[in-house]
Amino acid sequence: MLVVLSIGGSIIANDLDPERFVFYKNALSKLLPDHQLVIVTGGGKAARDYINVARSVGSNEVVCDFIGIEITRLNAQLLISAFGEDAYPEPPRTYKEAKLALASDKVVVMGGVVPGQTTDAVSAILAEYLNADFLVIATSVDGVYSKDPRQDPNAKRYEKLSAKELVDVVISTEIKAGSKSPVDPLAAKIIERCKMPTTIMDGTDPGQVTDLIMQENLKTEPVTGKHPGTRIICD
Numbered sequence: 001m002l003v004v005l006s007i008g009g010s011i012i013a014n015d016l017d018p019e020r021f022v023f024y025k026n027a028l029s030k031l032l033p034d035h036q037l038v039i040v041t042g043g044g045k046a047a048r049d050y051i052n053v054a055r056s057v058g059s060n061e062v063v064c065d066f067i068g069i070e071i072t073r074l075n076a077q078l079l080i081s082a083f084g085e086d087a088y089p090e091p092p093r094t095y096k097e098a099k100l101a102l103a104s105d106k107v108v109v110m111g112g113v114v115p116g117q118t119t120d121a122v123s124a125i126l127a128e129y130l131n132a133d134f135l136v137i138a139t140s141v142d143g144v145y146s147k148d149p150r151q152d153p154n155a156k157r158y159e160k161l162s163a164k165e166l167v168d169v170v171i172s173t174e175i176k177a178g179s180k181s182p183v184d185p186l187a188a189k190i191i192e193r194c195k196m197p198t199t200i201m202d203g204t205d206p207g208q209v210t211d212l213i214m215q216e217n218l219k220t221e222p223v224t225g226k227h228p229g230t231r232i233i234c235d
């Protein structure tokens with residue numbers, strides 16, 4: 001099964017703890033015999049810090065985005081280092097490079113591609129382009145809520161959403177370098193158009209991410225009977 005996994009920078013790189021990269025690599029390595037993996041890493045705190053400085057000194061949003069992209073690529077390089085020989089040695093800079101890299105049968109890890117989007121959109125576009133079987137967005141929140149749960153304690157968490165409903169929830173997200181959202185609007189629109197089976201979940205425990213991918217592959221139900229995160233239903 002070909003899986004595209006977006007790992008939020010907030011999950012893997014917020015405090016730049018090397019253990020987080022090794023923790024993720026160890027968990028995901030269990031998938032390698034049966035899965036092809038393309039991983040897209042986000043920028044996390046470092047990206048937001050750099051973007052804030054750039055904005056403060058007068059950079060426009062495109063320049064801020066380019067700076068964010070560089071940080072996401074640095075995080076990709078750290079994860080590549082953790083995977084060692086199992087990973088393609090460089091983060092691809094384009095979608096086409098990613099497809100070529102995948103032919104190596106190694107784990108492909110990359111960051112951002114072009115301004116005006118986030119790494120969520122990169123992962124959704126890659127999933128469509130590569131005809132992936134499953135897209136997982138591992139982020140810092142346990143699913144999609146009716147509103148930002150950090151701003152509104154009454155926000156409702158969705159276990160399932162149609163792709164159209166996902167678009168409606170995230171469409172008002174600001175298109176601004178460093179913006180916070182479980183998925184950006186472009187990613188949601190791409191998931192809708194290509195009907196990509198997708199789960200958006202808390203990525204704090206990479207073991208849960210790995211378990212979910214194995215269950216998806218075997219078409220089995222979780223032992224607990226409860227699916228993690230929010231499942232996007234595409235019909």
Ligand SMILES: Nc1ncnc2c1ncn2[C@@H]1O[C@H](COP(=O)(O)OP(=O)(O)OP(=O)(O)O)[C@@H](O)[C@H]1O
Nearest residue numbers: 008009010042043044139140145147148180181182
């Ligand atoms: N409708 C919503 N449902 C869930 N979370 C939301 C919603 N709207 C905004 N958020 C916020 O989005 C945040 C997740 O986005 P964030 O950009 O931090 O994640 P990431 O992609 O994992 O990391 P990074 O952007 O650093 O790579 C949550 O902490 C939450 O506060």
Ligand SMILES: O=c1ccn([C@@H]2O[C@H](COP(=O)(O)O)[C@@H](O)[C@H]2O)c(=O)[nH]1
Nearest residue numbers: 042043065068112113115118119177178
């Ligand atoms: O394709 C891309 C990917 C990222 N960016 C910019 O980088 C930051 C950090 O990425 P996250 O996915 O949010 O962690 C993002 O906010 C954008 O400013 C980009 O422009 N293009």
